[in-house]
Every structure is written in structure tokens, then in C-alpha cells.
Amino acid sequence: MIYFDNAATGFPKSERVFEAMKEAYFGSGNAGRSGHELASAGSRILYNCRKAAGVLFGCEPEHVVLTKNATEALNLAVKGAIKKSPKSEVLISSLEHNSVLRPVHAFCMENGMYYKQFEVHLYNDDITVENFKKAVTRKTAAAVITHASNVCGRILPVKRIAEIAKERGILLILDASQTAGHFPVTFENTGADIICVPGHKGFYGPMGTGMLLANPNSRLHFRTVMEGGTGISSFEKEMPDLLPERLEYGTLNNCGFAGLAAAMENFEYPADETRVFAYLIKKMRARDDVVLHGAPDGNIEDFVPVLLFNKKNVSCEEVAARLNEKGIAVRSGFHCSPLAHTALGTQKKGGVRISLGRANTVEEIDYFLSVL
Amino acid sequence: MHVIFVLSSVTYALKSQELLKKENIHASLTRSPAVKAVKGCGYGIMLDAEKETDARYILHDAGINILGTLYD
Numbered sequence: 001m002i003y004f005d006n007a008a009t010g011f012p013k014s015e016r017v018f019e020a021m022k023e024a025y026f027g028s029g030n031a032g033r034s035g036h037e038l039a040s041a042g043s044r045i046l047y048n049c050r051k052a053a054g055v056l057f058g059c060e061p062e063h064v065v066l067t068k069n070a071t072e073a074l075n076l077a078v079k080g081a082i083k084k085s086p087k088s089e090v091l092i093s094s095l096e097h098n099s100v101l102r103p104v105h106a107f108c109m110e111n112g113m114y115y116k117q118f119e120v121h122l123y124n125d126d127i128t129v130e131n132f133k134k135a136v137t138r139k140t141a142a143a144v145i146t147h148a149s150n151v152c153g154r155i156l157p158v159k160r161i162a163e164i165a166k167e168r169g170i171l172l173i174l175d176a177s178q179t180a181g182h183f184p185v186t187f188e189n190t191g192a193d194i195i196c197v198p199g200h201k202g203f204y205g206p207m208g209t210g211m212l213l214a215n216p217n218s219r220l221h222f223r224t225v226m227e228g229g230t231g232i233s234s235f236e237k238e239m240p241d242l243l244p245e246r247l248e249y250g251t252l253n254n255c256g257f258a259g260l261a262a263a264m265e266n267f268e269y270p271a272d273e274t275r276v277f278a279y280l281i282k283k284m285r286a287r288d289d290v291v292l293h294g295a296p297d298g299n300i301e302d303f304v305p306v307l308l309f310n311k312k313n314v315s316c317e318e319v320a321a322r323l324n325e326k327g328i329a330v331r332s333g334f335h336c337s338p339l340a341h342t343a344l345g346t347q348k349k350g351g352v353r354i355s356l357g358r359a360n361t362v363e364e365i366d367y368f369l370s371v372l
Numbered sequence: 373m374h375v376i377f378v379l380s381s382v383t384y385a386l387k388s389q390e391l392l393k394k395e396n397i398h399a400s401l402t403r404s405p406a407v408k409a410v411k412g413c414g415y416g417i418m419l420d421a422e423k424e425t426d427a428r429y430i431l432h433d434a435g436i437n438i439l440g441t442l443y444d
Contacts, residue, residue, distance in 0.1 A: 047383060050383065061383060232412070232413055245380075
């Protein structure tokens with residue numbers, strides 16, 4: 001199998017991650033619930049995961065909320081941290097995934113608020129930043145933006161956007177689902193107030209893991225979205241005041257977070273992805289039977305290795321099915337991102353997405369091209 | 373004699389344990405008896421009472437709030 005679907009989940013996972021999960025499965029109890037050895041082992045597993053994340057993102061363990069995926073983290077951030085104020089606005093970009101669009105839509109509908117988009121220019125960051133600046137009004141309460149598109153891979157100039165947001169007192173929530181693990185994402189280099197990530201994509205951790213990371217300098221207060229047992233303050237009807245427990249309800253996934261901790265400890269960012277991606281782009285551009293959508297054009301450094309294309313006169317679903325028959329995994333359709341497909345002009349027919357990971361090679365690209 | 377620092381959560385208890393370990397102060401994780409501050413179950417760390425003052429300084433410097441103190 002040649003796996004070109006790393007934007008959905010990173011593959012292959014490592015043995016080290018699996019071993020850590022197995023150890024947790026047989027050797028830990030319910031974290032934060034008791035003082036006995038097994039429960040304490042569970043608590044240490046979660047703490048080690050928070051610590052490993054803190055090292056990568058630049059925060060303390062207590063600023064790392066463990067979630068089941070990036071979508072849950074984004075829901076907790078949008079519904080918990082954005083100030084509720086009738087008629088105020090939330091800004092999103094034109095490349096957002098439904099994991100941003102849907103919670104923002106629901107939150108705004110429930111609270112008499114509005115949301116609007118600013119356009120991302122694929123080849124000129126100055127225009128993107130200007131678009132963001134123009135979209136900001138005195139009613140803007142928050143911006144929720146992707147760090148990079150899951151459809152075309154374009155990285156947004158988030159640091160510049162964060163500077164404007166900070167000046168204007170706008171909360172900035174960053175969806176780093178497609179960037180975390182591909183290159184360093186930190187509070188310092190993004191300027192975000194909250195970063196939401198999956199554990200299973202760029203970090204190659206287990207599916208069913210994600211994190212909300214809160215900037216220690218942002219003085220955030222979260223309303224809770226879900227409530228339940230936390231193992232502490234049992235006679236209180238409210239959830240604990242402090243992170244991370246304020247946003248963590250019920251039993252957490254020890255095995256998953258043991259695996260994620262193993263994946264993040266001593267993490268090495270991929271060195272060869274951009275070279276392989278550049279090769280793919282060059283070869284695909286040379287073909288006259290395919291159309292590329294939003295692909296890099298002299299600015300490959302502004303993209304994570306994701307390419308959307310269509311083969312002329314063949315539906316995207318058929319292309320994906322035929323590739324699968326030849327042992328090549330890609331994803332076709334709309335990728336849960338109607339906004340991005342609309343921005344790229346593929347809202348009617350969708351597209352075929354290739355998303356590379358750390359294990360992909362130039363030889364695999366050559367085989368794919370021969371099959372295509 | 374031992375002292376137990378009652379902390380906000382198991383996360384803070386583990387962080388405190390780690391910070392103290394770096395300064396060669398051994399502390400063990402413990403479920404703390406209920407105290408007013410935690411209104412029910414809570415976590416703490418138990419250490420030699422002779423190290424109490426040093427440990428308080430270390431945790432204070434790290435911004436960790438001790439909710440209650442118990443002596444054993």
C-alpha cells in the first residue's frame with residue numbers, strides 16, 4: 001500500500017507508539033480517581049503527555065487539555081472561550097474545515113452573533129493580511145482560523161494575523177490540524193491564544209486523541225461545554241476552575257495518550273517532505289491530463305504537502321477507486337471543507353487529494369504517476 | 373513527621389512532585405483527606421516536614437497554589 005492520505009491520519013504509526021499503548025492498557029487504572037498504584041500510573045501517563053506537548057508548543061503541562069480529537073478541542077475553544085455578546089462577530093478564513101465552520105456557526109446562532117469570512121490569497125500573504133485587517137471591526141470578538149488548509153495545503157500568515165488580533169483585543173483560536181508535526185508550531189511563532197491539534201496526524205499518535213493548548217500569557221477563562229466527574233472537588237456542582245481539569249470530563253483515554261506521549265517525546269520533524277512534495281508538484285504540472293487546484297507556484301515553502309487535483313473527464317471518486325485498486329490510498333470528494341472547495345472552484349465536482357507524510361518517497365510518486 | 377500539601381488537581385500534584393524532585397526533595401503523590409478548600413476529593417503531595425519551608429518556596433516560585441496543609 002502506498003499511503004497518500006496523511007492529512008486524514010498519519011500512517012504508518014510506529015511500534016513505539018503501539019508498545020506504549022499496550023503498556024497503558026495492561027498497566028494503568030483510571031487517572032485522577034484514586035491513590036492506588038494503577039490509578040497513579042494512569043495519572044502519570046496523562047501528565048507525561050501534557051508535558052511532552054508543553055515542550056513542543058511552549059507551555060506548561062497544566063495548559064494542555066486532552067481531548068478526543070481536534071474537533072472537540074475546537075468546540076471547547078469556540079463555545080468556551082469566545083466572549084458571548086449579541087451582534088458581535090467571529091472571523092473565519094475562506095479555507096476552513098467544518099471542524100471550525102460548524103462550531104462557529106452553532107455558537108453564533110445560539111448567541112445572536114455573526115460570523116464572516118476573510119479571503120486567503122494563495123500566492124500573496126500581504127493580500128491575505130490586508131483582507132483580515134479589512135474584515136476586523138469594533139464588533140470582532142474572535143478569529144478562528146486554520147493554520148493550513150486540509151484541501152490545498154496553503155499555510156496562513158498566522159503570526160501577522162495574530163499581531164493584528166492582539167492589537168485589537170481579538171481572541172485568536174488556531175486550528176493546527178495540518179501543521180502540527182510537520183514543522184514547529186508554538187505560541188511564540190504563531191501568537192495564538194489557543195491552539196487545537198489532533199494527536200494522530202502530524203504526530204502519528206493514535207486516533208481518538210487531540211489537544212487544546214491554552215496560551216499561558218492570554219489570561220483565558222473557559223466556560224464549560226461538557227460537565228461531569230473530574231476526580232476532584234466532588235461536592236462542587238461546578239467544574240473545577242483551573243485547567244486542564246475544567247475542560248476534561250469523565251474517564252480519559254489512557255492508552256491513547258500514552259501512545260501520543262510516546263509519539264511526541266523526542267519528536268523529530270520530517271526533513272524530506274518538502275523535497276518529495278516539490279517533486280510531485282513538478283511532475284504533476286508537466287502532465288496535460290490533470291488539473292491542479294490551488295497548488296504551489298513558486299512558493300512551495302508556503303504549503304504543507306497537500307495537493308488537490310482532478311483528472312480530466314474522470315470523476316474524483318473514480319480516480320480514487322482506481323488508484324485504490326492499484327494499492328494507492330488517496331482521498332476524494334470535498335474533504336469536510338465546503339468553504340475551501342468553494343474558494344478553489346471545486347465546489348461542484350470535488351477533487352482528489354494527495355497528502356504526503358514522513359514515510360513517502362520519490363519512488364512512490366513515480367509509481368503513482370505511472371498508474372495515473 | 374510528614375506534611376501534606378493539598379493541591380488543585382492531580383496535574384498540579386504531579387508537577388509539584390517533579391519540581392521538588394529537581395531540588396532533591398522527595399514527595400509522594402497522595403489522595404489528600406478532604407479539606408475545605410477542595411470540597412471533596414483532592415490530591416496532594418506528602419513530604420518530610422523538615423523540607424516544608426523549602427518546598428513552599430519552590431512551589432510558590434512556580435506559581436503553584438497550595439490549597440491546604442495537613443500534618444501527619
